[in-house]
Amino acid sequence: MPxxxxxxxxxxxxxxxxxxxxWIPVSATCMTPS
Structure with a gap:
């Protein structure tokens, strides 16, 4: 659903x-492999 x-x-x-x-913790979290 849109x-x-x-x-x-x-x-x-x-x-x-x-x-x-x-932005540092956020980007680090995003770059951490799941």
Missing amino acids: VPRHWKLHCNEHIEQLYNKN
Whole structure:
């Protein structure tokens, strides 16, 4: 089911805030192999 546009934008803003606050831990977590 498609995600509502406003939800997507809100999610993107939240992710950007996380990257701006502490992009090093976030990027390290993303690069860690599952």
